[in-house]
Amino acid sequence: MEMGMSDAYDYAIRSGRYTNGSEIIGKYDNVRVLWEDEITRMVLKTHIQRLIRGRDKIRILDMGCGYGDGYELLRGIREENGDNCKYLITDEEIEYKGFDINESFIKEASGRYGGHKNTSFEVADFSKGFSFKDDESYDIYFTSYGTLSHNEDEANARLLADIAEHSSNNGCKSTIVCDWLGRYSYEWQSLWADKGDPNSGEEEDWIDYRISYFGDRNVKSFPLRLMGRDEVEEVVKRANEISSRRIRIKGFFDRSILVGRHMETGEYNRYCVPIRRVVNSLFERNVVTDLEQLLIDYHKKEGTGFNRLNRFFEEFCMRWNGVIRYTHELLSPDSRVVSPRSKAEEEIEEIVDSEMWGENSNPRANLIEPQLGYLLRELEIDLQEGIGAAHGFIAILNVS
Ligand SMILES: C[S@@+](CC[C@H](N)C(=O)[O-])C[C@H]1O[C@@H](n2cnc3c(N)ncnc32)[C@H](O)[C@@H]1O
DSSP states (O other), rough: OHHHHHHHHHHHHHSSSSSSSSSSSSSHHHHIIIIHHHHHHHHHHHHHHHHHTTTTTTEEETTTTTTTTTHHHHOOOEEEEEEEESSSSEEEETEEEEEEEEEHHHHHHHHHTTTTTTTEEEOOOBBBOOOOOTOOOOEEEETTTTTGSSSSHHHHHHHHHHHHHHHHSSSEEEEEEEEEEEOGGGGGGGOOOOTTGGGGGOOEEEEEOOTTSSOOOOOOEEEEEOOOOOHHHHHHHHHHHHHSSOEEEEEEEEEEESSSGGGGOOOOTTTTTOOOHHHHHTTTTTTTOOGGGOOOOOOOOOOOOGHHHHHHHHHHHHHHHHHHHHHHHOTTTOOOOOOOOOOOHHHHHEEEEEEEGGGSSSSOOOOOHHHHHHHHHHHHHOOOOOOSOOSEEEEEEOOO
């Protein structure tokens, strides 16, 4: 195992914030639980709906499972039908195996989920592909939160090819959920480079990543691969050269455009402001959040090669700031509010004006701010373009 990586994760575990932490700073903060997990579920929903048709078991392999969080994530995918809401995969249907290279994670995962039937965990390594047993196959090959960024591209191509060779072949295609770090996250804008401009410097394919967002800045770094669409397409192409089965890309998704973990630190872009903890605060009971701290002043990356990215982020920030400013105006007793300019602004106006809140103590903190949080989450979902312009970059593949 790469020493920097194992040290860094072990250190994070010892800090306590990786295992527990609070809703404001910690692995399971509000953004992770209410935004990132939920957005990942939303992205996967239609693929899982297709998979479960006519099946009585869904076999899942969670690669780089850490504490086994993929179990709850996948089990939590819901289908809403009018007033009814049901989980797509029931406890009886799920068969889940998680593996990770780090023994400490596997111990904790076994403690957390080992009591559930049909779960198993083991220590294993995916950096040279994966040795499946002859009869071992799954319906969902799952990774999450940047896990594939630990591997070189060739190792990921090998892994995908091994998966393709062993994926279920009983009339329904298996789904592979790939999760990398996005190449063009604003959090590491200093690492973007323009391939067409000789003065722009070398493009950085890897980030010297530090889990420094839990408070301690003196943590060790380890390399993580940054990926855009072209690179993912290359990896899949290479896997298809190795494997006899065909892997196809079904979609891309950018997760956490303005709320990635390193917005907090500004370590790779000094213009980042710690927005994540402010978004977390929106969901806290009885805590009134200073909305102005949610505003972002986007700093352009110089160079014509970045026109598209700059436009994307400027437009995004304009919409983001617009809803926040509008909410702030609505909540300020002495300000005169102009008409809403967007759907999100209309919605927040309805929420603020609702008479339902009358009986509630502290409606601003307990009702209006969480609703603002969900509206901002909608922006993250609606405006993403699946180009690697966020902290997390998801690619959904299937094997035919
Ligand atoms: C960003 S964490 C994600 C953990 C977990 N999936 C989650 O949702 O929190 C990446 C995980 O990949 C694991 N990992 C890194 N390299 C690995 C390898 N070569 N084989 C197996 N697991 C690996 C790490 O130990 C770590 O648990």
